[in-house]
Amino acid sequence: MSLSGAVSTLLSVAVIAGRVVLDAAAVVRCRRRVHLDHDPAAADAPRAAPDPVLEQRRTDTLAHQDVVGRRLVELIGSPRWLAVPPGTAHERQRATMDAMAARADFIWNAMLPPDLQAGRGGDVDLLVRAKRGGYRPLIVVRHRVSDPGSGALTSALAEPYVERAQVDQSRRYRNHPRDQLRLAHLTRMLQAVGRAARGPAFGAVIGMDADVVLWYELSVPTWPGGRTTLAEYDARFSDRLAVATAAVNQAPALASASQITECRHCVWWPTCEADLTARSDVSLVLRGEEAAAMRAAGVATVVELAALEPTAEPPVVLHGVPFAHAVALARAWLRGLPVVRRVASVPMPRADVEVDIDMESFGESGAYLWGCLLSVPSGPSVAELLGEPTGYRAFVTWQPLPTVDEARSFAQFWGWLTALRGRCRQHGLSFAAYCYNEQAENRWLLASADRFGGQPGVPGRAEVAEFVASEQWIDLFAVVSEWFLCAHGKGLKRIAPVAGFTWADPEAGGENSMRWYRDAVGLDGQPPVLAQRERLLRYNADDVHATRTLREWMCSPKLAEIPLASDL
């Protein structure tokens, strides 16, 4: 049986019989995006190409749903399982309604009819019939939905009923508001067709590990201000519906552009960037809520922010950045300066032996490459003492993730690093390892110890945690954040060029590396492309050369060429 097509529609744009119909994604989407998606006047406005990473995520989610669907059929047994066949929306809606009327226990790949009155539409991975009649929604997602701990309400995969769920002593909820709001959306749709289960509203999620069913009660006050998930959803949905309806009807727009994290992957960025730049909008240097607060206080543009006295009382209290820094950022942005210094010289810890480290991972599947650049600034005699050639080396597995071979490459990386630190200790040499934004490296260092604990050469969690917390492990992103103000972002690709570094590959970037990885290991069923492996290794090597260039630049006289914030 083919389960393909059992994907939740992520598009939120639809006008049916003259009515705007939004799916669940709209409630967590940028309000301006909801406007532009529905504004007929924006039809020809500039757009970016669809983000390949998001496209890839959708494909991966489909594949994951397919695997989970097959597993559920095996566990539950096909007589109780009804899969809605792929077809037009109308055909699927009809098949879903028929299946519910026939009291099917499980309805896979379901699609409820749109609620034109309320403006709601969308599909649902699985409808689960409640013991006392009616249905509850279950969604399959490709992220982790719980963490170690206790308190989550879970049931076994073979028994996806809330009636069989228990408070789990080994799992706690991971915060995923998006999942909860999607379940609220589907619950409202079930209510609209009179098929929602009676009693408290529950919805379920099966996550990346697909080892358990996690249940959310949607009618208890778990949101700020004591709101329930359903109440939070209702408020957000009516707001987004108003925004979309105003756009469709060419009424005055209810949402304007403001730069937020979502902009990085949004197709409308070219249009919004032009708009923000033309208005010199304050969100170009202050993000999210801080920009909104500044606007509310009458400081709507970068020009107005730059004109403020940095030592004066700020017009609003900022939480993310000191007011004086906000003013300096505005002044830097107006002068086209990507980076300014906060201090005359930057405290940068150096050592006799230095290693720049960069890890490459593939989504949630694992970390396939640990790249290390060994430098011995104290001279060739010290390098000789170590018996270890300077330069780049990679510890890698080219078996497609997830693979147990990841344990082998991680163990080799850790063994090399530990032996090097040991030799430094033995010879009385100082040692430092550097990365850029330790979050990712730390996550996979610790996760690798947890996942592969007990396998040859794999350290215990305590050993890794000790290294991560030590003074030998230095996060250059933290150094940049502390001592520089960056008007166009603090990513390595933004900052290293200021220090004079350029990547050999013009397409170098985390997003493209995902595509290269798929080809490199033949993830799509094609033969592995060896040239893409070479490309990934060059890219990783460039990243560690970039961090080395950056930290050497911070200690060099060239740093003085960067203007001081206090001089702006």
Ligand code: SF4
């Ligand atoms: S680019 Fe940013 S502001 Fe514009 S629609 Fe997209 S997310 Fe919203």
